[in-house]
Amino acid sequence: MSKVRVLVGTRKGAFILTSDGKREKWDVSGPHFAGWEIYHMKGSPVDPNRLYASQTSGWFGQVIQRSSDGGKTWETPGGEAMPTPGSMPAGASNKFVYDVSAETGKPLTTHQWYDGTQHPWEFKRVWHLEPSLTEAETVYAGVEDAALFKSTDGAKSWHEVSGLRGHGTGPKWQPGAGGMCLHTIVLDRSNPQRMFIAISAAGAFRTDDGGKTWKPINQGLRSQYIPDPNAEIGHCVHRIAMHPSRPGVLFMQKHWDVMRSDNAGDLWQEVSGNLPTDFGFVIDVHAHEPETIYVVPIKSDGEHFPIDGKLRVYRSRSGGNEWEPLTKGLPQSDCYVNVLRDAMAVDSLDSCGVYFGTTGGQVYCSADAGDSWAPIVHDLPAVLSVEVQTIA
């Protein structure tokens, strides 16, 4: 019987929640890396026991953790003691150095700061880890200050995919309130050369040649909070989702506005429709119904909690515009949590499971595609990310 493994990153450690296909009884493991912020954990589609985790701290910086047994044990790749004193280290899994070499990309040293001046690019943390769809040892990292890194040795060493920062608009990128982070990486199973990424607050970008060159894909986005609402870059994209069977169709939760594109991001149209508010962070797609999508509306950019204290997931079965609230099992009074951008995921069991985590420490599961919900846990530290693995 299939089982699911839910990987939860929180402000104070990582937790792994496992259940059989019924998704009623759960085992909770953790905290792993207690006391550290775990921005993201994700498993390899090639080898489900290979997990990668981004462990970070304002004091001690970035650490990358790796598991080869589904999260039972962890290692810091390349962090082993050196065989002989003075010999070269095996790797440096937490070493993210921006590429400024003219040979590999256009050197870039500054981006736009909040006040419009230029500011040096400074590595702060890894927001998102995206394992390759075909190689267990290959993984991408989206980092703050915004850049894309790639490892082909199981996260032992990282090299910047420098064409992204160097494509031309980099010096105009500007941080959002949460920093200038590359938080979304979407790989295309049908086209290994194509990849989508999103940056707050620069917007969405696409490569069609494996990362050598990139183009902004923000046409159709409209953001009232920037000087030119229709600018090529500067949009605060919160999350992009894609169904693997239709890689040309993208769904986006922008700062405000829920958007869709039917041409791989070349043009976006708003599909907020009847949502009570179209501000939010997460968006995801049903595992078997490519036109069924989920968002969690949040009141506003100034009030990061659900409207009227009612935690509601909204589902559209028509790819947007027409939305229905999903409330069964979710608190409908006095609930003032947030659901952050990486904190929703779906499993691929026959009855699609939907999961999300809150800043109040709850992780909710719906085993019936959103019709009803139940908390798996309700007292974790604030949840930063949720991923799920469906394991045969």
Next chain:
Amino acid sequence: MIQVILPAHLRTLARVDGEVTVDVQGQATLRSVLDALEAQYPVLRGTIRDHVTLQRRPFLRFFACQEDLSLEPPDTPLPDAVVRGAEPFMIIGAIAGG
């Protein structure tokens, strides 16, 4: 051998209990002690000093013999008591919060 006291989170990361000891070749300075520490525990590279600039991370401080050595140049010799192993070299995380 020089005794080094690490913050709790770095002890966990390095998988050690209590204080650690490092053997420094040549003169014991801030730089050489940290070099030896990172050679012995490579997982600590980047967590105390920046990988590239080797600058101390802002929320960490270095103390020994009741002196704050955090702002001293990296080649500053450590006090004799530290070199003799009578006093530890302490890496302290900033205490913050409310």
